[in-house]
Amino acid sequence: MADAPATAVSERADATLFSAFTLSATFWLLFATAVGLLLSFKFPYPDLATSPFLSFGRLRAIHTNGTFYGWASIALTGCVLYVAAKTSGTAIKGKAFAWLGLICYNIAAICGTVTLDLGINYGDQEYREWVWWVKLIFVAALALTGTSLVRTVAERVEREIYISNWYLIGGFVFTIIMSIIAFIPYYQYGMGQVAVQGYFMHNAVGMWFTFLALGITYYALPKLLNRPIYSYALGVLGFWTNMIFYPLIGAHHFEFTPLPWWFQTLAIVFSVGMLVPVWAGSGNFFLTWRGHWETVRRSYALPFLVVGVIYYFLGSTQGTFEALRSVQIILHFTNFVIGHSHLTMYGFITFIAWGGIYALLPQITKKAPSLIATGLHFWLAFIGVTIYVISLSIGGVLQGLDWAAGNPFIVSVEAADPYWVARAVGGTMMFLAHCIFAYNVYLMTVGRRPAGATRALSGSQGASV
Numbered sequence: 001m002a003d004a005p006a007t008a009v010s011e012r013a014d015a016t017l018f019s020a021f022t023l024s025a026t027f028w029l030l031f032a033t034a035v036g037l038l039l040s041f042k043f044p045y046p047d048l049a050t051s052p053f054l055s056f057g058r059l060r061a062i063h064t065n066g067t068f069y070g071w072a073s074i075a076l077t078g079c080v081l082y083v084a085a086k087t088s089g090t091a092i093k094g095k096a097f098a099w100l101g102l103i104c105y106n107i108a109a110i111c112g113t114v115t116l117d118l119g120i121n122y123g124d125q126e127y128r129e130w131v132w133w134v135k136l137i138f139v140a141a142l143a144l145t146g147t148s149l150v151r152t153v154a155e156r157v158e159r160e161i162y163i164s165n166w167y168l169i170g171g172f173v174f175t176i177i178m179s180i181i182a183f184i185p186y187y188q189y190g191m192g193q194v195a196v197q198g199y200f201m202h203n204a205v206g207m208w209f210t211f212l213a214l215g216i217t218y219y220a221l222p223k224l225l226n227r228p229i230y231s232y233a234l235g236v237l238g239f240w241t242n243m244i245f246y247p248l249i250g251a252h253h254f255e256f257t258p259l260p261w262w263f264q265t266l267a268i269v270f271s272v273g274m275l276v277p278v279w280a281g282s283g284n285f286f287l288t289w290r291g292h293w294e295t296v297r298r299s300y301a302l303p304f305l306v307v308g309v310i311y312y313f314l315g316s317t318q319g320t321f322e323a324l325r326s327v328q329i330i331l332h333f334t335n336f337v338i339g340h341s342h343l344t345m346y347g348f349i350t351f352i353a354w355g356g357i358y359a360l361l362p363q364i365t366k367k368a369p370s371l372i373a374t375g376l377h378f379w380l381a382f383i384g385v386t387i388y389v390i391s392l393s394i395g396g397v398l399q400g401l402d403w404a405a406g407n408p409f410i411v412s413v414e415a416a417d418p419y420w421v422a423r424a425v426g427g428t429m430m431f432l433a434h435c436i437f438a439y440n441v442y443l444m445t446v447g448r449r450p451a452g453a454t455r456a457l458s459g460s461q462g463a464s465v
């Protein structure tokens with residue numbers, strides 16, 4: 001990869017842009033997960049906060065859209081633009097587009113939150129409950145930031161396009177196409193709506209967040225370890241097999257529904273096919289850090305990437321088995337699925353976003369986070385999400401078994417209750433971790449540069465960052 005130095009002026013402008021993306025994303029992380037925390041306490045305490053504006057139905061969509069489009073999309077896009085610039089040996093190009101894109105991301109998230117809380121929504125369209133004009137602003141944000149990304153890569157100094165940029169550009173292009181398809185009015189009714197719903201909800205995770213997170217990891221991991229990626233070919237294999245298998249697996253959310261049986265079967269077969277890109281990608285990362293545990297231990301960014309890759313492997317492999325009809329028949333509609341969502345969107349995507357920010361932001365702002373705060377952030381988030389996932393996995397299986405046995409519904413509620421309390425405890429730890437992360441973001445962006453920070457950051461990547 002190129003990694004040539006940019007001029008001091010363009011570097012300062014890049015630093016301001018990257019900081020602005022990270023600050024916005026951090027605001028949305030705090031807001032949307034405070035909402036998630038309130039939701040998690042509503043399970044064991046259903047009489048908590050009963051006003052319509054704080055009702056479960058409205059807040060759930062605010063939480064999911066806020067974490068998806070406010071937190072993860074903005075955080076990853078900030079890292080993406082930096083990675084594209086570094087791997088192209090240039091500064092971020094089309095910065096005006098990127099700034100405008102950031103404004104659109106925020107306007108969409110604000111309008112989306114307000115309209116959802118007023119009860120104005122497309123309630124039957126999960127992860128796309130925002131009304132059409134709010135979604136349009138979000139798509140504009142994608143197009144604007146995508147333009148900046150493509151321009152940066154197009155003006156690279158080397159002929160080869162580094163593997164990260166395959167994933168990053170692929171993610172942007174596919175997501176814009178997918179968002180347009182999800183807009184077509186013809187597909188908003190009847191079974192077409194169900195098919196497009198599966199297509200959108202799963203590809204938002206698989207072709208947007210996953211592609212961006214993998215692209216960032218392909219840059220940050222070798223950079224921090226100070227060694228090349230184990231295999232470029234495995235990266236390319238992962239890219240193309242992801243492209244082939246992912247787009248058609250969404251219907252596994254609608255097994256045993258009136259969707260054509262062959263279509264459901266195709267989604268299951270392709271879900272099994274997903275083992276190829278997942279194992280190729282995670283295997284490539286495992287082999288890259290093999291024998292370098294000492295560097296991982298001494299770094300404050302690498303542990304986040306390591307957890308992200310391990311949870312990518314576990315969560316996605318779990319997804320393949322979850323798609324099988326024999327497993328779905330018990331787990332469908334249970335809290336096991338919510339555990340799976342947080343294993344992937346939190347354990348994988350959010351940890352990679354944190355790893356990317358800790359690895360890359362201090363490089364350009366020359367301001368380091370607090371070491372103790374980073375350690376606390378890591379352990380609270382890691383233990384918190386692990387409690388969250390394990391408790392809902394057990395609670396979900398118990399629910400499913402009760403339903404399969406034909407027990408009264410209340411029996412399954414009583415069985416899940418202790419696990420909901422455990423989820424709220426894990427969620428509290430996760431939220432505390434986010435407050436600590438916000439403090440670190442402050443230190444890495446607007447805080448004063450601590451004495452010796454530049455020296456520490458200019459040392460061996462793996463050891464210092």
Ligand code: HEM
Pocket residue numbers: 033034036037039040060063064067068071072335337338341342345346349350427428430431
């Ligand atoms: C403090 C941290 C968090 C807490 C306490 C929390 C809590 C919750 C709760 C209570 C629900 C509703 C579950 C239900 O309907 O039964 C939920 C849903 C969801 N959350 Fe979170 N969450 C947190 C962080 C996140 C983050 C960071 C993301 C993504 C980046 C995320 C993504 C989702 C998704 C995708 C769903 C929908 C799950 C599904 O239907 O399968 N959450 N969360």
